[in-house]
Amino acid sequence: MARILVVDDQHLIRSGIVTLLRTVDGLGPVVEAADGEEAVAAAREHRPELILMDIKMPRLSGLAAAERIFALGLEPAPRVVVLTTFDEDEFVYAALRAGCSGFLLKDMPPEQLLGAVRACLSADLLVAPARVRRLVEQHAVRPRRGGDEPQATRPPGTDPAGLLTGREIEVLGLVARGLPNEEIAEQMCVSESTVKTHLHRLMTKLSLRSRAQAVVYAYEAGIARVGGGPPRPAGPGA
Template sequence: MDIKMPRLSGLAAAERILALGLDPAPRIVVLTTFDDDEFVYAALRAGCCGFLLKDMPPQQLLGAVTATLSADLLIAPAHVRRLIERHAVHQQRPRTETDPTSLLTDREVEVLGFVAEGLANEEIAGHMCVSESTVKTHLHRVMTKLDLHSRAQAVVFAYETGIAQVGGRPVRPDAPDA
């Protein structure tokens, strides 16, 4: 998907495609000439699983697109976390009575917080002393309850709602300060 397309932006098109609720969810990669953090953040927030620049060598581009079949995210985790930490603070959603975080159990919040830290399912399982399949189940429930389409979108959600905090451990947004 390109960022700028005639009639409908690539990000709006991605959101529409992902909103169809197809199972499995399509894996959308942004391919663009715009190397701008704002566009990368918007793509992740929309549920895209990757962001690539058109000036990549053809073999590298082909390999990167192919990698989306097995990878959760096609952007370096450190780059993603820095990007989200920089932008999520300014993009936080206002709290409402129907706050979607209230749909999550404490364990689901904990898993989402670890995902936002960039941990793999195996690492999360180790921290929580549970099996990797249990982590996958919790994460699947989070994604379903919140209508999220990618791990990257889950990370954005975690920062925007306060489940994850810049430089901090995962917390429930409505919990008293620790």
């Protein structure tokens, strides 16, 4: 059973989510934290598989807390999903850029929340690929102002052409287009297991933590182009 950590400084929202999750058979223990500092301590102590994290909190924001949790090097690494409202796209983009797996709206119906939690426990991306691409088009090519908190750590890695094989760059470009592994395998005329191998290797080389972060990286590195333009040419590797 998966251990879940819920982090939100608003007691009513936090307790409501915790109470809801604790009523579901099959989910593991649910722990809670009231701010980012508590979240880091709770992650270190309880090693949750999934963290539902508010973005805007006192003392330490959800974005900063997520980065500290990733830096702990926990094994297995927890998946972090941010809790957000409809008007926080810039913060959501920064969270995906830092390695979070997706986001949930705080006002979603309980049954949708439960379905989303189950989906995140079984998949690596809890956000529609089209939404990721929309966020990228809004934020990836826009210059960031110095001092703005949404400046998350840039996805690690240098020029991908010097790190990735041509096949790995091709896979990353197709992931950025929102294609699932099955469709990528069909388009590349390889097995789905081969796609998974390429994806695992490229994410390891680039120190990427989630599929959503891989999408962001692909656009920021020029492998995928905003507006559907031609991708960056693949490197010389096979």
